[in-house]
Amino acid sequence: MIRSVSRLLSSPAFKEKFYEYKPIEPNLLSLLDHCSNFKHINQTHGFMVTRGLDQDNLLLSKFIDTCSILGFMDYGYSVFSLKTQPDIYLYNTIIKALSKTDYAEEAILLYNRIQIMGFRPDTYSFPSALKAVVHLSAFGVGKQIHGHAIRTGLDSDVHVATALIQMYSACGVILDARSLFDGMNFRDVASWNAMVAGCAKVGDADSACKLFEKMPERNVISWTAVIAGYAQVNRPSEAIEIFRRMQLEDVEPDEIAMLAALSACAHLGALELGEWIHNYIDKLGLHRIVPLNNALIDMYAKSGSIGKAIEVFENMKHRSVITWTTMVASLALHGLGREALQMFSRMEKARIKPNEVTFIAILSACSHVGLVDVGLWYFNSMRSHYQITPKIEHYGCMVDLLGRAGYLQEAKELVREMPFEANGAIWGSLLAASRIHGDLELGESALRHLIKLEPNNSGNYTLLSNIYAALGRWNEVGMVRKEMRDKGVKKIPGGSSIEMNNRVYDFVAGDKSHPQSAGIYEVLYQMNWQLKMAGYVPKECVGPFEYVE
Structure with a gap:
């Protein structure tokens, strides 16, 4: 594509055509500001060629930047490749434009060419090249660029240091990122955000939050990074708590913050809060980007309101x-x-x-x-x-489908034939199927595999214990529970949650830490007693807080 465009631009026919072109708009910058499609870009380039403006590095940089914004980077790069004397400003522009595209490798090559051409990389060169490193996940190249920055003495510049923190964080080397951050003489909000987002990205939400609390200045990006960090590590309650603080401090969220908050609502099944966020999005007039609508569909579905999910879907234009x-x-x-x-x-x-x-x-x-x-x-x-090779997740779905329907032999055969080692999810599906259909041999086999893969998962032992109990084999039930005690496997207590007044309250069996626990247990006692009297709970379950498996 790039070579064909280059041939077009350098052909006599192209030059002859555009030397005859008479532009309506005499101001180049205004022309570029009004470009919205490829035809506009093409005509504007013709305007530049006829007046020799394509030889002005500053104006050419603006043209390439517009190509990048509109998604015509092939064309912009081809125009750059015809330039005989680019300066450092033009190099920086093209490197930045290419850094987040499929031509990120070209951006690195151009960065290296800067030094070959005798230019000195500046505080714009390094961040642009490091964006390409992040896009490529090329950690080795990133370290080399860090070395260049040190040799030029620009590693202490706040913009370069921030870009290095982002690079190390994106490559998962969070300790090096933190070392750079701690060594900075001056930190602006962008450098703080880079470090907070870096911790969140590697799943260290607590460190992200500690840094967040120390920030001398925050913006919407700061808040969003912490909210997303908690949501990412499946701690939605903390994510929502930060989102609430954000509202109290009158920080107006953007689409990305809303995405993170909706993800947390979906985890919690917090329908009331999700609806409030939906209404808040409409109130603020936030641009309804496709991912935001996708998050709304997911939130409504996971919160039990499939009708609202369908409504959002049907109203989407794209x-x-x-x-x-x-x-x-x-x-x-x-x-x-x-x-x-x-x-x-x-x-x-x-x-x-x-x-x-x-x-x-x-x-x-x-x-x-x-x-x-x-x-x-x-x-x-x-x-x-569809030319899609099934992965282990697809085999797992098929094992679950066959197992639920009672085709246990076919499910076992599929596990034997699949080109993967069965994981815990697949053996768990077989164990669950064995319980439903009373296949003790399959249940014992599945549990043996699960114990190797998930030695501390109490749910697997509970399933097998329930199979034995359903068959009246109480000695084996006792043996399973003894094995759990011997191996130190602790049963995870049951939990539940309710949403009230846009807040989600979690409850765990046996937990008495809630300040109103006495009243809560009194209500439970009354409910349990009424259920027993009505015959819904066996009379022999004398304890007011016992639960039947």
């Missing part, structure tokens, strides 16, 4: 493959397997190509409603019709 996949998965989650399959048919009619995650949703939908033949057809057509 939908991505993630949108369709989220909708299929949401319908499957609610046991609406046939509706999920109908949604997938709509997706195909819209000519949206499904991806690997889409098929996990489809196979899950088939599993929920027991459509074994349909599931097998989709599983086999993944490779033949």
Whole structure:
């Protein structure tokens, strides 16, 4: 593409055409500001060529920047390649433009050429090149650029140091990032944000929050990084708490902050709070980007309001493959397997190509409603019709589908034939299926594998214990519980949560730390007693807080 555009730009026909072109707008900067499509870019370039403005590095930089913004980087790079005497400013512009595209490797090559051409990289060169490093995850190259910065004495510049922190964090080398941050003589809000986001990115939400609390100045990016960090490590309650503080301090969230908050709501199933955020988005008039709508669909579905999820979906003007996949998965989650399959048919009619995650949703939908033949057809057509190689997650869905439907022999055969070692999820599906259909031999076999893979997962032991109990084999039940005690496996207490007045309250069995625990237990006692009197709980369960497995 780049070579063909270069030939076009240098051809006599192209030059002859644009020397005849008479532009309507005499001001180049105004022309560039009004460009919105490739035709505009092409005509503006002709305006520059006819007046020799393409030889002005400053004006050419503006042109390339506009190409980058509009997504025509092929054209912009081709124009740059014809420039015989670029200066450092033009080099910085093209490196920055290429750094976050598929031409990131070219950005690194151009950065190296700066020094070959006798220029000295400046405080704009290093951050742009380091963005390319992040895009490529090229940690070795990033270290070399860090060395260049040290040799030029620019490693202490706040912008360069911040870019280095972002690079080390993105490559997972958080200790080096923190060492750079601690050694900075001056830190602006961007450098603080880079360090907070870096900790959040590697899953260290607590360190991110500690840094956040120390920040002398915060902006919306600071708050968003902490909210996203907590949501990422499945600590949604803390994420929502930070979001609430953000409101109290009158910090107006952007789309990215809303995405993080909605993700936390989805984890918690906090419908009231999610609806409030939805209304808040409309109130602020935030641009309804596709990922934001996707997050709303996911939140409503996981919070139990599939109708609202469908409403958001149907009102969307633009939908991505993630949108369709989220909708299929949401319908499957609610046991609406046939509706999920109908949604997938709509997706195909819209000519949206499904991806690997889409098929996990489809196979899950088939599993929920027991459509074994349909599931097998989709599983086999993944490779033949869609050229998608099934992964272990797809095999896991098929094992679950076969196991739930009672095809235990076929499920075991699939596990033997698949090109992967079965993981805990697959053995867990077999263990659950053995409980449903009373296959003790399969249950014991599955548990042996699970103990190796997940030695401290009490749920696996509980499932096998329940199989023995259902068959009246109480000695084996005692042996399972003894094995748990001998291996130090502790049963995780049951928990629940309720949402009230836009707040989510968590409860754990046996926990008395709540300041109103006495009143809570009194209500539980009364409820438990009434259930016993009505015959819903066996009379022999004399304890007011005992739960039947």
